[in-house]
Amino acid sequence: MRFLTVSGPPSSGKTSVILRVIEALQARRHKIGVVKFDCLLTDDDALYAKKGVLVKKGLSGALCPDHYFVSNIEGCVTWGKENDCDYLISESAGLCNRCSPHINDITAVCVIDNLSGVNTPRKIGPMLKSADIVVITKGDIVSQAEREVFASRVKQVNPGAVIMNINGITGQGAFELTSLFESASDIDTLKGKTLRFSMPAALCSYCLGETRIGEEYQTGNVRKMDMEDNK
Amino acid sequence: MRHETLYQQPLTATLAEHPYIEDFLSSFGLTVTVSNNSLEHYLDQLNPDLLEDLGLSREQLNRSLDDFLNGMLALRKPLDKIESLTIIGGRNKSGEEEHVELTLQPGEVTCIVGPTGSGKSRLLADIEWVAQGDTPTGRRILINDQVPDSQWRFSTEHKLVAQLSQNMNFVMDLTAEEFIQMHAESRLVTNPQEKVAHILEQANLLAGEQFRPDTPVTALSGGQSRALMIADMAFLSKSPIALIDEIENAGIDRKKALNLLIREEKIVLMATHDPILALMGDRRLVIKNGGIAKVIEANETERRNLQRLEEMDNQLLALRNRIRSGETLEQL
Known part of the structure; x- marks a missing residue:
């Protein structure tokens, strides 16, 4: 089973891009499974189900979404395998820019959009910087020059990645992206694999449900900002 | 391909030849202090805790820098001419x-x-x-x-x-x-x-x-x-x-x-x-x-009509300009 992790900032177009790729994969008669990770609520599972693919939805609720992802992804792979999927795609949003679901030896895709601004690529951490494929969306809305500038900014922070422009609405570029999916990592299990980068840690009183503000309530892994003015 | 000289010579020289390296490092949240030490030395002395805060590993930074330099050097090479x-x-x-x-x-x-x-x-x-x-x-x-x-x-x-x-x-x-x-x-x-x-x-x-x-x-x-x-x-x-x-x-x-x-x-x-x-x-x-x-x-017959089309187009353009400057179109 070919397995890929797809991630990207909220509203960057992850679901649209995956849907367009699914259409192309289905035309080649492949069985596809999608795992959609989100925090509070998602209706995207219905969009996937409508395409006739197998869907699993995971809502992290009160937990850190990326920690929730990594504790569940192995089970998802087993689920996809048991259901005889040819392809399994996991979709998760990178909410804090420092976290990343990408796994060593598993094809990693990051979706980012042209409207997010030229400084956004440098603000996103390993989710973008360690991806194998970077998909840039919403190119139809901006000019050619702006697309080029944006792509060069992405290239600067992840020079080794394949960078593609995809239109999630018309599907322009999705066919081409699909041909990259066809050579994605082929695996049976995630046992023994490692994350490409560690996840942000906290383990402080607020992780345990503390709501009060003030020094005396802060215990555990707490870090303070430097409030001294630079002289 | 790794460009050894760039890593070994004093950083001042490397940055003078390739100023975009500084921009590259700053896009990962790193600041460069220019010195006579080499780029290699600069990378070696980076604090691992700082790198982890930036969501970066030494290996990944090295790999990205190599890929980036290869890309930039490729940009300098002229393209093969396309004739058809x-x-x-x-x-x-x-x-x-x-x-x-x-x-x-x-x-x-x-x-x-x-x-x-x-x-x-x-x-x-x-x-x-x-x-x-x-x-x-x-x-x-x-x-x-x-x-x-x-x-x-x-x-x-x-x-x-x-x-x-x-x-x-x-x-x-x-x-x-x-x-x-x-x-x-x-x-x-x-x-x-x-x-x-x-x-x-x-x-x-x-x-x-x-x-x-x-x-x-x-x-x-x-x-x-x-x-x-x-x-x-x-x-x-x-x-x-x-x-x-x-x-x-x-x-x-x-x-x-x-x-x-x-x-x-x-x-x-x-x-x-x-x-x-x-x-x-x-x-x-x-x-x-x-x-x-x-x-x-x-074909030539069609092309001969181009002149007429351009005249028609210019007429419309002139009307457009009149509208823009606040004139009326009672007289065309």
């Missing part, structure tokens, strides 16, 4: 063969006509992807009569195709001058100042209404944006093929715009139903049901 682009037909949506083999040369304009949904975009995408029978149409694209290197598909430095789409919005909060400057820097052009000034000047020649270098790009009119992007495409983009999606009704001098691209020796493909642009082209590809149904070569 050949489209070898595949099938239409019903599976019927196209029976087309068409060779396009620099300086030629090919118009693509056909109703919405007929497959114009697919043709443009086949060219951009340098299709080798591996797209739904089964078309093949040759460059200089040969199957090209697949590097064209993914290269961001050497893109085969620059596409001017119908939408011309800007989201960047920059002036026209800063914007073109930023684009020029991303393309590592030599003497960017001069190039930027030239592009702004040419854009103003195309635009119906003048704009200043310090006009924010978000405040440009549709026509001004198009003029700026066409000038930018002609003088900044290294891509030898220009794809244009409809430049009609845009408040710019279409003929001058097209001539600018032809003069820069680009192979121009243009989806258009504008009669003037269509007659200025060397040929028209008629797209139906996903396939190239017909190729119409430009």
